[in-house]
Amino acid sequence: MVKIKVRFYTKGSFVKDPTLRYEGGDLFAVQGIDSDKWFYFEATDHLEEKVRNFDLASINLWWMHDDGTLAEDIKPFKDDRDARKMSKFAIDNKVFVFVFEIYAEPKASSLDLQSLIGKGKNVVGADKGQSSKALVVDDAPEESSEESDYETDDSDEDSTDESVKDVHFYDSEEERALDNDCPYEAESESDGGGRRNTLKFNHEETMTENFSFVKGMEFSSLQQFKEAVHKHNVLLMRDVKIVKNDAYRCRVVCKKKEECNYLLLCSRVRTTTTFRVKTSKEKHDCGKRFNSKSAKAAWVATVIVDKLKNNPKMKLNEIVAEVRTRFSIDIPTGRAFKARQIARRIVEGDASKQYSLLWSYSAELRRVSPGNTCKLEIDRPDPMLQHRFGRDPNDQYLPLAFVVVETESKDSWSWFMTLLLEDIGERRWCFISDQQKGLINVFEEMLPGTEHRFCVRHLYANFKKKFGGGTLLRDLMMGAAKATYYEAWEDKMEQIKQEKKAAYDWLIAIPTKQWCKHAFPFYSRCDVIMNNLSESFNATILLQRDKPIITMIEWIRKYLMERFATLREKG
Known part of the structure; x- marks a missing residue:
């Protein structure tokens, strides 16, 4: 890379x-x-910046190295290809660049540049023989040269040449910026001896078909410019492509550039982070496309995101119909599927990003609620949701804790119970659960003297899988579980034995203290044999369990806060 000095x-x-x-x-x-x-x-x-009333559309640029002569070595400077030639030459040589501007001056009105600088040279503006302005570029190498990181798109050379001489701008374009319907705003900037109006793109306004990319309009970034061009051409039902795209400039043409002169060029304003429209020929000469490829999935997602909030199960054919009705554009179902995925990430959040935020989220929970326990142990894919509930003297059931784990295994239950007991203490609690083997083993190892009951509904579900159930067997089993004294339980079990011996043997193998009221210890003063609230809670959060992890946890947390407040008012 070489540092160069330029004289104008x-x-x-x-x-x-x-x-x-x-x-x-x-x-x-x-x-x-x-x-x-x-x-x-x-x-x-x-x-x-330096020349008042400067008009790019009415000038030509020229350059020449200092070892040559004007008559033989002057060269046109009309696009970035010429700029690269200058940069390459600037590594080892001084460079002169002349600006040729057409304006009325009798003294030079008969000057024939083509004949003066030599025959056969392709010089832009040579036949326009009028007086001129000039620009001189001087070069002073300071560092060793490096190859430029930026490459040109030679496939668009012809359109660049044409854009220099065919594009015209009118004051009326700037006047249109004052229209309230256009999403850009006019500002005034001081520029030395005068003032110049600048047009700043307003991204908060809604894009319309009548929007105009006026010459001089400024954008905060090239990405903002490209998004605006894309949205505008979707509304126009046209397809465009970017043929020049780097960190400093962006050129957009119509995909049918052979028959359409559409051209937009935006580049960075020197030494700033502002990007300005330099060339604007935004009128399409081609016809509309009802299956425009510019309507990409990301754009379709912005169209359906509001409806997806109210209808999370929005179908693909509904998305296709929505775009067709509002914009007269047909999109394939594959694009609709991708758009729905993007819209869901917008509404619900990105799952992978939310996992990266778990540490910050847990730290914030501990900060705002120091009395609660919030602990992270990552590296647990395919999460499952576990929870524990408590019952107060008002016969109200209150969720005490919930956890997201990889699966209902012994390790995950042991981890969860350890954290739970740290909070509630190792008193003589009474736990009710299903017949999950991992949990049974945890109670036997961690809480050998704790009362542990089975939910009779879960017990009957397992019973039905083995023996077929039926009204008679169900009533007999429920009667045995609800019997408050031994003789009543014995009578029900004898009836089950007469009906189906295998069912009797299966039930009698389960300790009565885990499922029969008559065998419950008296100290808990609780005869509950079902944990219906757990199933009710599972049904309530079912629609949230497929959400990204922080979205799911936040929804559950807010739901529990509202439930606690409601039960407190009732109590």
């Missing part, structure tokens, strides 16, 4: 007396420019 000569004239030379005008210099960041519009930015 303006408002002078080309004369031949007897040789071709440039005389008169003003001079200003710019130095410290990186050779790999020297672009065509870098030069025009300097001119716009």
Whole structure:
């Protein structure tokens, strides 16, 4: 990379007396420019800043190295390909660049540049023989050269040449910026001896078909410019493509550029983070496309995101119909599927990103609620939800804790019970659960003297799988479980034995203290044999269990807070 110094000569004239030379005008210099960041519009930015009433559409740029002569070595400077030639030459040589601007001046009105600079040279504006302004670029290498990271798109060379001479701008375009219906706003900037109106894109306004990318409109980033162009062309039902895209500039053309002259060019304003529209030919000459490929999944997602909030189960054909009705654009179901996934991430959050935020989330929970326990142990895929409930003297059931684990295994239950007992203490608690083997083993190892009951509904579900159930067996089993004294239980069990011996043997193998009221210890003063609230809670959170982890936990946390408040008022 080479640091170059640039001298600009303006408002002078080309004369031949007897040789071709440039005389008169003003001079200003710019130095410290990186050779790999020297672009065509870098030069025009300097001119716009220093030269009053500068009009790019009415000038031509020229350049020449200092070892040559105007008549033989002057070259046109009309696009970034010429800028790269200059940058390459600037590594080892001094460079002169002349700006040729057409304006009325009798003294030079008969000047024929083509004949003066030599036959056969392809010089832009040579047949427009009028007086001129000039720009001189001087080069001073300071570092070893490096190859530029930016490559050109040679497939669009012809359109670039045409854009220089065919695009015209009118004051009425800037006046349109004052229209309240357009999503951009006009501002005034001081520029040396005068003031210049600038048009700043307003991303908060809704994009419409009548929007205009006015020359001089400013964007905060190239990404903002590209998104605006994309949205606008979707509304116009046209397909466009980016043929020049790097950190400093972006050029957009119509995909049917052979028959359409649509062209937008936006580049960075030097030494700033602002990007300005430099070329604007935004009227399409091609026809509309009802299956526009510009309507990509990301854009469709922004269209359906509000409806997806109210209808989480929105079907693909509904998405296709929504886009067709509102914008007259047909999209395939595959694109609708991708759009729905993107919209869900917008509404519910991104699952992978939320896992990366778990540490911050848990720290915030501990900060705002120091009395609660919140602990992370990551590396647990395919999460399952476990929970514990308590029953108060008002016969109200209150969720005490919940946890997200990889599966209902002995390890996960042991981890959960350890944290739970740290909070509630190792008193003579009474636990009711299903017949989950991992949990049974945990109680036997961690709480050997604790009362542990089985939910009779879960017990009957397992009983039904083995013996077929039926009204008679169900009533007999429930009667045995609810019997409050031994003789009543014995009578029900004898009836089960007569009905189906295998069912009797299966039930008698289960300790009565785990499922029969008559065998419950008296100290708990609780004869509950079902944990219906657990199933009710599971049904309530069912729609949230497929959400990203923080979204799910936040919903459950808020739901529990509301439930506690409601039960407190009732109590």
